[in-house]
Amino acid sequence: MNQLQHSQQPTSKQYLGNIKLDFLDESEKVSIFNQQAKYLHSHLEYYEDFIDKLIVKFKSNPHSSASITALNAIVAASGASNCFILQNHQSTWGVKSQSDYTEIKAEDCEDVVIHSILPIINDEYIFNPAQFGIYSRYNDNQGASKVFIALPIKTVPKAEIMVVCGLVVSEYLTEVFGKIISSFYQASLLYKEVELLEASILDSLKFHYGFVSSSLYHKRFDLFSQRLKQMVMYFEPVLHIEPEDLFISGWEALARNPINHTAPSDLFTAAELWGSNFTVTLDKYFLDVACERYRHARESVQRRAGDVVPLSVNVYPESLMRMEYFETVRKIIKDKVISPRNLVLEISEKTDLPQFADGIRLKNPLQNFKKQLLEYVSKLKIRFAIDDFGVGYASVSRLAGLNPSHVKIDRELLYNHSSDIIIRFVHDLVGANNLNPAKVIVEGIDEKTPISLRSLREVGVSYIQGHLVGKPQPEVYRLSQDKYDDLRKRLLH
Secondary structure: OOOOOOOOOOOOOEEEOOEEEOOOOHHHHHHHHHHHOOOOOOHHHHHHHHHHHHHHHHHHOOOOOHHHHHHHHHHHHHOOOEEEEEEEEOOEEEEEEEOOOOOOOHHHOHHHHHHHHHHHOOHHHHOOOOOOOEEEEEEOOOOOEEEEEEEEEEOOOOOEEEEEEEEEOOOOOOHHHHHHHHHHHHHHOOOOOHHHHHHHHHHHHHHHHOOOOHHHHHHHHHHHHHHHOOOEEEEEEEEEEEOOEEEEEEEEEEEEOOOOOOOOHHHHHHHHHHOHHHHHHHHHHHHHHHHHHHHHHOOOOOOOHHHOOOEEEEEOHHHHOOHHHHHHHHHHHHOOOOOHHHEEEEEEOOOOOOOEEOOEEOOOHHHHHHHHHHHHHHHHOOEEEEEEEOOOOOOHHHHHHHOOOEEEEOHHHHHOOOHHHHHHHHHHHHOOOOOOOOEEEEOOOOOOOOOOHHHHHHOOOOEEEOOOOOOOEOOOOOOOHHHHHHHHHHHHO
16 A cells, blocks of 8 residues: 555454453544553653753853853753863863852862862773763862762863762762753854754754653754744756756755855754654755745746756655655645646655654565655656765665666765766666666766866766856856856866
8 A cells, every 4th residue: 555645554453451442443542542551751851941941041141152151051050069161281181161150169179179070080981982971979168968070071182071060969960961961061162042052952862862751852843843944945056068058957955044054954963863753844844945935036037938947855765755745745736836847856865765664664665665756756747866876875776776867976976086987887777767867967066076077078977066067046047158168168178
């Protein structure tokens, strides 16, 4: 049965203790389970309030230095007396930075630093890959029992550790606590937006522990969705490089951060880390925005239907298996935002093909995936491309099995001493279908590419993409005369 259709549930009898499920409809089953079962609690639930406090304290007490703001927030949220960063310089540890809001200064707590902390700091101990962080108890000036923790921030040779002093003894002073404050501090060195700080904490917990609490999951999804809607769409040209027939043959839609115009790598990392709900949401949104933006962008350049060239939009393999993505593509075609002949979905090779369907491991994931692509081709008349060939999960069987209309060779292959052999092989492989051979596009061509345009033509390449042709821009355009002359010269010499 096609996975894009809803499968019927089996009606066989099932026994769970004294509960008998026999020909019950879904609502009755849900009712029974709601009465009998509760979810297993996550140990991370107990840290949710602490994460909220960190973010609130960071926002409410800004400092000229983001790292100091982060250290201040750690002190305020944890009730510590001091938080500072020790840096190793020429085998000697010294204070790099410390919190402002503190009962005692780092240089004033000599007993703790000199007698308790420094003697146990060594590369093999605190940077042990089998553990995260160390702790020890001590008595403060009033004789109260307190704890300090030391956490690795940077490894050797420029080692740094975070030390938090004056913590009250608690069962919650665990590795999780350490992961939260260390990821929070390190994110503060990269991001100014508190939403990205919070997202970084949650990503770290998900990465290290695999599961998080339900509320943290939904919080991360909300942050992800907000960030997604801030992105804009740029277009990068694909060039046909026949010297006597040089023209832009298509465009690739690329998501960009409007602040610095770079790819939002945090969104892609999060989508791959958190699973299908994130990847499908990302792919649906970018497909909608890309097609709509392309329709507006081409109005002043592609005035006639014959002028319109294909638009490529990236998609994760997982999304293509989901009904909601299929329906998004169907609606875009039905609403005539773009014609099916001008829509190419680029399947990333950086993630594996879906291995499960309805919770059951597939015997042949490639065959199952190909079956779903045929649904798109037969019902919606769109085309597919293999993106990033040469990296990740790229394989000859995957390339040959999917029969794409376009294959994009990753720029990393150009730095292989056998790049010409690989390019010829890909051409031979995709050209085996003589009736409809795939277009082979070499990506990432720029001034530093170790192979010339003329050499690419000599090994059979007809399409290229990269900054040598043009950088991604918010608008589509025609080649300027200067760019046309420069590219043609490179092809002939």
